[in-house]
Amino acid sequence: MNFWILLSLTLHHTCSVPIGYIAFASLVSTNSSQPTTMNGTGEECVCIMLFSSNLFAINSFFNNTCQLFSNANIASTTFTLVIDPNSRVFYRDEAIFYDDGEEYTTNTPEMTTTVPCALVNPPLMGTTIFGLENGTSGSSLSTLKAPWGITVNSDDSLLIGDNTNNRVLYVAPNATTGQKVAPSSGSLYARRAYFDSSYLNLYVVDCDRCQMTRYFNGSLTKTIVFSPSCGTNLTQTGKSASFVIDSNGSFYVADNVNHRIMLWPVNATVGIILAGETNISGNDTQHFRNPQDIVLDELAGVYYVADTNNHRILRFFMNSSDGTVVAGGNGAGTASNQLYSPCGLYFSKKNNTFYIADTSNHRIVRWCLGCSEGVTVAGSCNGASGTSAYQLAAPTTVTMDKTESYLYVADRGNNRIQRFDIN
Ligand SMILES: *[C@@H]1O[C@H](CO)[C@@H](O)[C@H](O)[C@H]1NC(C)=O
Ligand SMILES: *[C@@H]1O[C@H](CO)[C@@H](O)[C@H](O)[C@H]1NC(C)=O
Numbered sequence: 001m002n003f004w005i006l007l008s009l010t011l012h013h014t015c016s017v018p019i020g021y022i023a024f025a026s027l028v029s030t031n032s033s034q035p036t037t038m039n040g041t042g043e044e045c046v047c048i049m050l051f052s053s054n055l056f057a058i059n060s061f062f063n064n065t066c067q068l069f070s071n072a073n074i075a076s077t078t079f080t081l082v083i084d085p086n087s088r089v090f091y092r093d094e095a096i097f098y099d100d101g102e103e104y105t106t107n108t109p110e111m112t113t114t115v116p117c118a119l120v121n122p123p124l125m126g127t128t129i130f131g132l133e134n135g136t137s138g139s140s141l142s143t144l145k146a147p148w149g150i151t152v153n154s155d156d157s158l159l160i161g162d163n164t165n166n167r168v169l170y171v172a173p174n175a176t177t178g179q180k181v182a183p184s185s186g187s188l189y190a191r192r193a194y195f196d197s198s199y200l201n202l203y204v205v206d207c208d209r210c211q212m213t214r215y216f217n218g219s220l221t222k223t224i225v226f227s228p229s230c231g232t233n234l235t236q237t238g239k240s241a242s243f244v245i246d247s248n249g250s251f252y253v254a255d256n257v258n259h260r261i262m263l264w265p266v267n268a269t270v271g272i273i274l275a276g277e278t279n280i281s282g283n284d285t286q287h288f289r290n291p292q293d294i295v296l297d298e299l300a301g302v303y304y305v306a307d308t309n310n311h312r313i314l315r316f317f318m319n320s321s322d323g324t325v326v327a328g329g330n331g332a333g334t335a336s337n338q339l340y341s342p343c344g345l346y347f348s349k350k351n352n353t354f355y356i357a358d359t360s361n362h363r364i365v366r367w368c369l370g371c372s373e374g375v376t377v378a379g380s381c382n383g384a385s386g387t388s389a390y391q392l393a394a395p396t397t398v399t400m401d402k403t404e405s406y407l408y409v410a411d412r413g414n415n416r417i418q419r420f421d422i423n
């Protein structure tokens with residue numbers, strides 16, 4: 001019976017043979033007064049990620065953190081385990097479990113420098129505010145297919161870049177049915193859409209045609225604003241670009257495949273490269289590898305970039321093309337000082353705190369400016385995806401309402417928009 005789905009990620013597990021074997025959930029007590037006692041008498045094997053459809057992740061040791069132990073820490077330890085009626089796992093004693101049935105070849109256990117993944121406790125439960133809770137896709141006006149971007153307008157209405165349905169949906173506050181606001185016909189590979197301050201102009205980048213398009217006052221007919229074709233020169237963007245508008249109406253474009261950030265001043269037909277080098281990727285602070293999101297802090301004169309395939313967030317002063325790593329940058333992984341292909345970014349100016357759509361880890365990470373590690377606020381620490389209320393699947397965008405009471409997540413792999421109450 002293959003009850004467990006086992007994930008062993010990039011944490012450096014230095015194991016010999018598994019100890020204590022949690023075979024089936026049915027063998028674990030659900031009564032906290034009668035915890036199940038597990039063996040911990042073998043050699044160490046730690047940070048094996050366990051989860052199943054019935055259990056909250058067991059990748060935690062102390063206080064919901066994932067830590068690596070040397071042999072000495074856990075040899076001959078007995079520990080107990082209880083599953084509560086809501087199917088979350090609690091621990092007793094300071095020990096571990098594992099499992100996995102697989103053999104590990106190294107027997108040179110060591111402490112590592114990987115930082116434990118910290119998780120908010122208890123986990124936040126999301127509410128599906130648009131799309132189907134069970135993750136099923138659809139193309140009606142109340143379902144989604146691989147939504148990429150979400151914008152929360154000041155009145156709490158939404159714009160959803162319903163990517164694979166080739167449309168942008170407008171959703172009135174609390175509505176469960178949307179209205180198609182772009183395009184009139186044909187495909188529109190939309191990641192993100194924004195209204196300008198008048199709410200009359202809707203801007204969208206058509207990621208297949210590499211065009212910035214404008215839809216005026218509810219018209220479904222597009223006007224091309226700039227970049228009439230895909231390419232690498234200064235009048236063009238590559239495919240899958242994303243953007244943000246500043247208070248003056250200028251566009252800051254994360255030009256994904258060209259590995260560069262561009263500024264298109266108001267009414268400009270030629271862009272300016274702010275950072276990166278066209279078609280040259282790299283992992284130093286002057287280069288990107290597929291940057292996919294950008295946010296502005298105009299007062300501070302900086303912008304932040306989700307440098308997706310370098311697994312990090314970079315900060316740039318407006319007048320400098322040399323950035324600073326402010327989150328991640330420690331390789332791909334699930335540890336709290338790591339990210340794994342983050343595609344989306346929100347920056348809370350109230351708090352100087354980032355919320356990061358850590359896409360390939362299927363989680364949202366909160367990371368304060370100046371911190372060397374983050375906290376998982378939605379999803380789990382084990383790199384697993386799922387459709388449960390606390391889970392996500394390849395989230396691509398995270399944003400907040402104007403009061404910053406709620407996190408909104410484009411839960412792309414689950415074809416739904418989730419909202420988390422963070423207060
Ligand atoms: C849990 O265990 C305690 C102590 O053994 C027992 O008194 C109680 O009835 C059990 N509760 C349930 C729901 O089985
Ligand atoms: C440890 O596990 C083994 C195999 O399941 C079992 O035979 C043994 O009794 C256990 N020891 C303790 C102390 O629970």
Ligand SMILES: *[C@@H]1O[C@H](CO)[C@@H](O)[C@H](O)[C@H]1NC(C)=O
Nearest residue numbers: 061062063064065067093094
């Ligand atoms: C777990 O959390 C409690 C309360 O916050 C704290 O007292 C304890 O030291 C923590 N244990 C570990 C191993 O971090």
Ligand SMILES: *[C@@H]1O[C@H](CO)[C@@H](O)[C@H](O)[C@H]1NC(C)=O
Nearest residue numbers: 131132133134135136137138
């Ligand atoms: C998901 O939910 C919808 C609406 O309740 C339902 O029609 C559909 O069959 C469900 N899909 C699955 C796979 O359960």
Ligand SMILES: *[C@@H]1O[C@H](CO)[C@@H](O)[C@H](O)[C@H]1NC(C)=O
Nearest residue numbers: 127155156157172173174175
């Ligand atoms: C939306 O629902 C929330 C409660 O879920 C309520 O407080 C709010 O007033 C509603 N907004 C509108 C515009 O109906």
Ligand SMILES: *[C@@H]1O[C@H](CO)[C@@H](O)[C@H](O)[C@H]1NC(C)=O
Nearest residue numbers: 198199200201216217218219
């Ligand atoms: C926008 O459209 C509405 C209704 O279609 C119309 O009443 C209004 O005059 C239009 N505004 C502008 C500035 O065109």
Ligand SMILES: *[C@@H]1O[C@H](CO)[C@@H](O)[C@H](O)[C@H]1NC(C)=O
Nearest residue numbers: 229231232233234235236270
């Ligand atoms: C950019 O490339 C397009 C298409 O090849 C060309 O029409 C345009 O003149 C080029 N612009 C510049 C500034 O090189």
Ligand SMILES: *[C@@H]1O[C@H](CO)[C@@H](O)[C@H](O)[C@H]1NC(C)=O
Nearest residue numbers: 246247248249250296298318
């Ligand atoms: C917006 O325009 C004003 C006036 O031209 C200028 O001072 C300011 O720097 C601009 N802001 C940005 C973010 O470009």
Ligand SMILES: *[C@@H]1O[C@H](CO)[C@@H](O)[C@H](O)[C@H]1NC(C)=O
Nearest residue numbers: 248249250265266267268269
């Ligand atoms: C941009 O173009 C529009 C329409 O041509 C014009 O009304 C506006 O003044 C221009 N803005 C700037 C900053 O040049």
Ligand SMILES: *[C@@H]1O[C@H](CO)[C@@H](O)[C@H](O)[C@H]1NC(C)=O
Nearest residue numbers: 231232233258278279280281
């Ligand atoms: C971009 O770089 C790749 C790999 O170096 C190269 O094959 C390709 O021709 C370049 N594209 C352009 C438009 O320069």
Ligand SMILES: *[C@@H]1O[C@H](CO)[C@@H](O)[C@H](O)[C@H]1NC(C)=O
Nearest residue numbers: 282283284310329330331332
């Ligand atoms: C950056 O790239 C170089 C060369 O490919 C590699 O040796 C180095 O480990 C990378 N650094 C990080 C932090 O990924």
Ligand SMILES: *[C@@H]1O[C@H](CO)[C@@H](O)[C@H](O)[C@H]1NC(C)=O
Nearest residue numbers: 348350351353366367368404
């Ligand atoms: C500010 O950020 C910290 C973490 O960096 C968080 O714990 C706290 O809840 C935040 N406060 C508000 C008001 O959002």
